[in-house]
Amino acid sequence: MPSMTRTPKRQVQPQDAPRIPQRGGGKLGYWLYFIPGAILVGVVIFYPIIRNLRLSFFHWRGGRAEEQFAGFENWTALFQDSEYLQSFMNIALVIVAMVIVPTLLGLVVAAALFDVVGRRFGGKLSSFLRATYYLPQILPIAVAGVMFSWILKPNSDGVLNQFLSFLTGDDVAVNWLGGQYSTAIISTMVLMIWIQIGYPVVIFMAALQRVEPELYEASELDGANWFQRFRAITLPMIRPEVFVVGLTTTIAALKVFAPVFILTRGGPSKSTYVPSFYAYQEFISGTDKGYAAAIASSITIVVFIVSVIFIKAQTRAERKDA
Amino acid sequence: MKYRNRTMGALVAVGALTLAACSSGDSDDTTAPTGAGGEADFSGETLKVMHYEGDESAMGKAWNLAIEMFEEQTGATVDLQTTAFEDLNASAEQLFDSSDAPDVSEYNKGNGTAGQLAAIGVIQNLDDAYAKYGWADKLGAGVDTIAKYNEDGVMGSGSFYGVPNYGEFVFMYYNTEMFEEYGIEVPTSQEDLEAAMQTFVDNGITPLTTSAQEYPMGQLWYQLALSQADRDFVNAYQLYTEEVNWQGEEISYATETLSDWVSNGYISSEVSGLTAEDAGLQFINGEVPMFYSGSWWYGRMLSDVTDFTVGITNWPGTTLTPGSGGNIWVIPVESKQPELAEIFIDITMSPEVQALLGESGGLPVAANTEDVQDPDAQALIGLFNEVNDRDGLSFYPDWPTPSFYGDLNGVMQGLVNGTFTPEQAQSELENYYESYVSTVR
Numbered sequence: 001m002p003s004m005t006r007t008p009k010r011q012v013q014p015q016d017a018p019r020i021p022q023r024g025g026g027k028l029g030y031w032l033y034f035i036p037g038a039i040l041v042g043v044v045i046f047y048p049i050i051r052n053l054r055l056s057f058f059h060w061r062g063g064r065a066e067e068q069f070a071g072f073e074n075w076t077a078l079f080q081d082s083e084y085l086q087s088f089m090n091i092a093l094v095i096v097a098m099v100i101v102p103t104l105l106g107l108v109v110a111a112a113l114f115d116v117v118g119r120r121f122g123g124k125l126s127s128f129l130r131a132t133y134y135l136p137q138i139l140p141i142a143v144a145g146v147m148f149s150w151i152l153k154p155n156s157d158g159v160l161n162q163f164l165s166f167l168t169g170d171d172v173a174v175n176w177l178g179g180q181y182s183t184a185i186i187s188t189m190v191l192m193i194w195i196q197i198g199y200p201v202v203i204f205m206a207a208l209q210r211v212e213p214e215l216y217e218a219s220e221l222d223g224a225n226w227f228q229r230f231r232a233i234t235l236p237m238i239r240p241e242v243f244v245v246g247l248t249t250t251i252a253a254l255k256v257f258a259p260v261f262i263l264t265r266g267g268p269s270k271s272t273y274v275p276s277f278y279a280y281q282e283f284i285s286g287t288d289k290g291y292a293a294a295i296a297s298s299i300t301i302v303v304f305i306v307s308v309i310f311i312k313a314q315t316r317a318e319r320k321d322a
Numbered sequence: 323m324k325y326r327n328r329t330m331g332a333l334v335a336v337g338a339l340t341l342a343a344c345s346s347g348d349s350d351d352t353t354a355p356t357g358a359g360g361e362a363d364f365s366g367e368t369l370k371v372m373h374y375e376g377d378e379s380a381m382g383k384a385w386n387l388a389i390e391m392f393e394e395q396t397g398a399t400v401d402l403q404t405t406a407f408e409d410l411n412a413s414a415e416q417l418f419d420s421s422d423a424p425d426v427s428e429y430n431k432g433n434g435t436a437g438q439l440a441a442i443g444v445i446q447n448l449d450d451a452y453a454k455y456g457w458a459d460k461l462g463a464g465v466d467t468i469a470k471y472n473e474d475g476v477m478g479s480g481s482f483y484g485v486p487n488y489g490e491f492v493f494m495y496y497n498t499e500m501f502e503e504y505g506i507e508v509p510t511s512q513e514d515l516e517a518a519m520q521t522f523v524d525n526g527i528t529p530l531t532t533s534a535q536e537y538p539m540g541q542l543w544y545q546l547a548l549s550q551a552d553r554d555f556v557n558a559y560q561l562y563t564e565e566v567n568w569q570g571e572e573i574s575y576a577t578e579t580l581s582d583w584v585s586n587g588y589i590s591s592e593v594s595g596l597t598a599e600d601a602g603l604q605f606i607n608g609e610v611p612m613f614y615s616g617s618w619w620y621g622r623m624l625s626d627v628t629d630f631t632v633g634i635t636n637w638p639g640t641t642l643t644p645g646s647g648g649n650i651w652v653i654p655v656e657s658k659q660p661e662l663a664e665i666f667i668d669i670t671m672s673p674e675v676q677a678l679l680g681e682s683g684g685l686p687v688a689a690n691t692e693d694v695q696d697p698d699a700q701a702l703i704g705l706f707n708e709v710n711d712r713d714g715l716s717f718y719p720d721w722p723t724p725s726f727y728g729d730l731n732g733v734m735q736g737l738v739n740g741t742f743t744p745e746q747a748q749s750e751l752e753n754y755y756e757s758y759v760s761t762v763r
Contacts (some may be wrong), residue, residue, distance in 0.1 A: 061441065061442050062415050062438070062441055062442045063415055063419055063439065063442025063443055063444040064419065064443035065441065065442040065443065079370075124696075152595075153595070153600070154592035154594070154595035154596065155592045155596075173592060175591060175592050175594060175595045176595065177535075177595040178534065178535060178592070178593070178594030178595025178596070178735055178738070178739065179591070179594060179595065179739050180739055180741075181741075186374040198535070206412070265535065265728075265731075266728070266732070266739065267535060267594075267731065267732055267735050268534075268594050268595075268732070268735035268736065268739055269732040269733065269735045269736035269739075269741050269742070270728075270732045271741075279723070281728060284411075284412050284723075285434065285724045285727070285728065286724065286725055287438070287724050287758060287761075288723075293350065311405060
């Protein structure tokens with residue numbers, strides 16, 4: 001048996017460590033590299049958040065008008081404001097449209113593209129299909145919104161109404177965006193799902209590249225069907241990505257603005273308001289910018305809380321796996 | 323208007339009108355833009371001018387001439403910055419108070435817009451400029467109302483903050499061929515109008531188009547209320563002179579009539595999902611025989627409608643009509659060239675610029691009326707003269723509060739799709755209105 005000698009791993013000697021200017025021989029020098037980023041984050045993120053939070057405790061008409069201290073008035077008013085409460089209720093539906101449905105669909109689609117299409121028809125076709133799913137993500141939202149407005153026109157000119165008329169043989173003229181709350185919010189949700197679906201598909205497919213093909217082959221030889229492979233191999237392997245997608249899309253859902261702005265302008269009768277759109281409306285046409293700031297701050301707080309919960313859940317899951 | 327499509331080309335010559343005639347001064351004595359600009363040399367200086375008119379629109383042509391004249395007379399250069407109407411509405415509050423502010427800008431008039439900017443101190447008080455250039459003498463009473471704002475931003479009193487130099491109003495566009503086909507006369511009373519609409523419905527045609535997602539239906543609602551109202555109602559509603567009775571006969575009539583019209587099929591329930599552009603196109607495409615909207619559509623109707631002849635008429639059976647002076651020139655508080663800005667505004671009021679505005683399809687405030695020859699222009703002027711002769715200009719329904727445009731559209735959508743009964747719609751509107759007006763009344 002040939003003998004093998006392993007070279008001991010060489011320890012990094014102090015003289016090999018990167019030379020960073022240090023004051024007093026401490027680790028202060030490292031912080032020099034941190035300063036530009038910290039300044040940028042401070043100016044672009046923390047300063048506006050703090051200014052906004054401060055403004056939420058004032059009444060302010062805007063411009064050069066004087067600010068008047070309001071204490072918690074703006075914050076307490078939020079909880080008596082039916083439009084604000086409705087806007088947050090709508091977020092639950094937005095989460096369904098931007099998080100739950102795209103993540104579930106994304107899992108299935110990514111697994112099918114990777115495990116079925118990719119293996120049977122080759123990588124090129126699965127890459128092509130992945131790109132088509134991702135297309136709505138790169139389309140400017142304004143373009144997508146205008147296209148959907150055209151599809152959802154309330155009269156018989158609307159593409160969807162024409163399609164339904166063709167299928168049913170009757171003259172269908174559903175008022176998708178202006179009729180009832182339910183049709184307007186469902187129409188908006190469909191747009192969100194369509195835009196969002198490509199994102200988890202791409203992330204999950206990238207994650208699936210980590211999976212050894214032998215694993216799938218072995219499970220197939222053992223007689224596992226597609227769903228069993230999906231549950232036993234695909235899902236556990238890409239769990240970190242599921243967390244990432246869940247977190248990022250939940251944050252996007254809480255801040256959602258453009259689809260509502262373009263499709264419904266919050267209508268009919270303000271029923272499709274979401275918090276960001278409501279904050280925008282109050283900043284632009286309201287007379288109390290402090291109240292608008294309270295709305296915006298409340299979104300920031302909710303996003304922060306949700307992010308902490310997600311990250312903790314992910315850490316817990318990783319510890320369990322380890 | 324808050325919401326006009328700024329790219330609409332007004333292609334047909336429309337003339338001058340009575341706004342100038344009803345003013346205290348004679349339009350003939352409109353002074354040429356001598357002022358400081360005629361004598362001082364501003365070579366090397368730059369004036370940043372901002373507006374949102376399309377090059378081919380009446381105002382766009384007029385402002386281009388004003389820029390040309392300004393550069394000739396002062397030796398200064400104009401840095402023209404064009405923007406979108408909606409973009410400026412959304413950003414003016416910050417822009418005018420920043421180092422990027424234009425020196426002079428066109429802006430939307432009314433309590434919720436120019437009034438709001440005046441109240442928060444981001445546009446300049448123009449009292450001295452009005453005295454220096456005599457602009458007040460060129461404006462009629464209905465027009466100068468939108469130039470003055472008090473400390474709360476309420477129009478009609480206080481100091482001058484803007485200079486309007488054209489007019490606009492709302493009336494009925496109709497399809498003359500469809501009227502003739504079904505033997506319908508142009509309505510001269512509300513009863514005639516409803517009978518005409520019933521005839522169309524009986525023939526399977528939706529008679530009247532509008533939009534509840536944007537401004538047209540709010541203006542229709544206001545017109546119906548105005549048809550039952552007097553000037554005191556307008557003053558109470560727009561100038562807060564007294565409390566508005568939101569369950570009173572004027573507003574009840576408007577909401578109930580609209581609700582009935584939707585039930586009767588005079589207006590399709592689809593209008594809750596239509597934009598102003600959608601509604602206008604339905605009329606232009608000959609799908610609907612009547613469209614109630616403003617003079618800003620006129621040039622486009624005459625140029626885009628090819629399959630029928632467009633008729634225009636004032637709303638039947640009313641003294642009061644939505645309408646006002648057009649957008650105003652304002653000088654932002656951060657203007658670096660306020661003196662040159664005043665000279666520029668004065669040039670936009672000159673007979674040459676005003677005449678071109680009229681000839682290009684606008685309704686100027688300071689031009690001679692005799693020059694107008696075009697029959698389409700004469701028709702529009704005739705209609706506008708009718709309104710002015712009866713002192714009918716009553717501003718627009720969304721002016722009372724900064725957020726009333728969205729509030730009103732939302733309620734109109736609810737009225738159309740059945741979310742609100744007429745009584746609920748009135749209560750909703752009252753809540754929105756009072757939440758702001760009670761703080762400034």
